[in-house]
Amino acid sequence: KNEVEQSPQNLTAQEGEFITINCSYSVGISALHWLQQHPGGGIVSLFMLSSGKKKHGRLIATINIQEKHSSLHITASHPRDSAVYICAALGGTSYGKLTFGQGTILTVHP
Amino acid sequence: DTAVSQTPKYLVTQMGNDKSIKCEQNLGHDTMYWYKQDSKKFLKIMFSYNNKELIINETVPNRFSPKSPDKAHLNLHINSLELGDSAVYFCASSPPTGTGNTIYFGEGSWLTVV
Numbered sequence: 001k002n003e004v005e006q007s008p009q010n011l012t013a014q015e016g017e018f019i020t021i022n023c024s025y026s027v028g029i030s031a032l033h034w035l036q037q038h039p040g041g042g043i044v045s046l047f048m049l050s051s052g053k054k055k056h057g058r059l060i061a062t063i064n065i066q067e068k069h070s071s072l073h074i075t076a077s078h079p080r081d082s083a084v085y086i087c088a089a090l091g092g093t094s095y096g097k098l099t100f101g102q103g104t105i106l107t108v109h110p
Numbered sequence: 111d112t113a114v115s116q117t118p119k120y121l122v123t124q125m126g127n128d129k130s131i132k133c134e135q136n137l138g139h140d141t142m143y144w145y146k147q148d149s150k151k152f153l154k155i156m157f158s159y160n161n162k163e164l165i166i167n168e169t170v171p172n173r174f175s176p177k178s179p180d181k182a183h184l185n186l187h188i189n190s191l192e193l194g195d196s197a198v199y200f201c202a203s204s205p206p207t208g209t210g211n212t213i214y215f216g217e218g219s220w221l222t223v224v
Contacts, residue, residue, distance in 0.1 A: 033213065037151075041198060043215040084151060097166055098145075098213070100153040 003027045004089050006101035013108050019074040021104045023087035026068065033098065034061050034072045035086040046072070048090070077108045113137050116201045116216035123191060124224055130187045131219045133201030139214075140206060141165075142184040144176060147198040147218070156199075159184050191223045 004025045013019055023032070031050040037043045047054050047061040049070070054061050058077075063070040074081055084103045091097040114135045123129050135142060143166075144156040158166035162178045173189045188195060201216040 035215075041218045041220075043200060043202075043218075045212040045214070048212045086153065088153075097155055097158065098143075098153075099155075103151055 002102060003099050004087060004101040006085075006087055006104050009102065009104060011104055011106045013077050013106070015078055015108055015110050017077050017108075019077050019081075019106065019108075021072045021085050021087075021106070023070045023072070023101055024068060025070075025087075025089045025099075027089055027091065027099060029089040029091065031090040032063055032070050033088040033090060034070070035088060037084040037086060037103070039083070043086075046085075074106075079108045079110050082107050112217075113214045114201055114203055114216040116199075116219050118219060119217060120220045120222075122222045122224060125191055125193060127191050128187070128189045129191060129221070130185055131199055131201075131221070132183070132185045133216055134183050135201075135203040135214070136182065137203055137205075137214060138182075139203040140181055141204050142178065142181070143202045143204075143213075144184065144186050145200040145202060145215075147200060149197070153200070157184075157186075188221075193223050196221055196223045 007022050031048050033048050034046045036046050049063050058075045060073040086103045087101045088098040116133045140161045143158045145153050147153045155168050156170045157176045159178045161181050175187045178184045198218045198220050200218050204213040
């Protein structure tokens with residue numbers, strides 16, 4: 001079993017729908033990243049959070065440290081949101097060691 | 111200016127060859143990384159350097175040798191390439207853990223070993 005588990009692995013939505021991607025982890029962490037990877041491969045960090053909730057535009061990320069669970073929400077989804085979303089747990093002791101989930105492939109249809 | 115740049119972006123080479131991938135960051139970060147993304151798109155850390163010093167070496171075959179001439183550069187040299195080395199290799203950099211700032215990835219280097 002992977003130390004960082006995401007669900008679902010594949011997600012298809014219609015434009016405008018509210019989307020939730022979940023991430024559970026079993027390792028001790030100092031923070032958790034949500035990453036976005038578009039076709040063509042570039043990876044961008046959307047959020048880094050260690051507690052509570054962060055919001056950026058239509059994206060919201062939450063984390064519950066006690067339950068070792070994080071969610072990424074996309075409101076009013078758009079086809080340009082189609083990408084792979086990856087959660088990555090940042091280890092508490094090593095310099096920036098990230099342990100990755102397997103990714104969620106999101107496709108938003110017009 | 112690109113924050114983290116890697117070269118080459120694409121590399122096709124034969125088994126047994128030796129190749130290098132270069133990475134440079136202009137963000138002034140102390141920590142740099144190499145990650146490998148396999149055919150199933152799963153990312154895994156290979157190496158981490160902090161201020162030119164090796165911090166993390168994740169049981170990577172010793173055919174892979176990172177070199178950090180200064181804290182802005184972290185190159186990856188691969189000897190005796192094997193078919194299984196085909197993957198996308200991402201360089202990244204970050205400020206010190208705990209500063210609240212994020213990680214920056216390069217665009218990736220697509221390595222195909224034939």
